[in-house]
Amino acid sequence: MTYIVTDNCIGCKYTDCVEVCPVDCFYEGENFLAIHPDECIDCGVCEPECPADAIRPDTEPDMESWVELNRKYAEIWPVIITKKDQLPEAEENDGKTGKLETMFSEAPGEGG
Template identity: 60%
Template sequence: MTYVVTENCIKCKFMDCVEVCPVDCFYVGENMLVIHPDECIDCGVCEPECPAEAIVPDSDDKAAAWLEKNRDFALTWPNITRKGTPPEDADAWKDKPGKAELFSAEPGVA
């Protein structure tokens, strides 16, 4: 099992999860984070830290559409090991549904 970042992270990118990850398996894109599934040790400490409830175990139905994106983009985006500043409008985007179409494949800044 691994944990997966889902579309709830898009445009929120709070990054609280990064601070608690013991293996630094988060990677940063322009408007969301992903978890490298081969680096995740399944400890689960990141899941309750996410204010947007964007992190789920891969056994959750919500993870299916995002597992491969997490894997693929973790290979090209920079690794992030410290919490950065979330977007100014993160709270406004936090509970909005249907954000998948807003996904950006562009890398972020670690």
């Protein structure tokens, strides 16, 4: 099992999770975080830290595409280990549906 970031992170990008990760497996995009599934040690400490409930175990139904999306971007985006402010529109984007198709940016974040 591994943990992955799902669509509710898009447009919110809360970073409470990165500070508690013992192996620094979070990677930062412009408006989304990704967990490298091969680096995650399945400790689960990040999951309850996410205010948007965007971190889920890969054992939940229909997570295969999210595992691959997390893997793809974790391999090209910079690592993030320091908590930053969420995106300004985070509260209004929290819980929206269809964000992958309408809001997701492939651009990297700054990392750090």
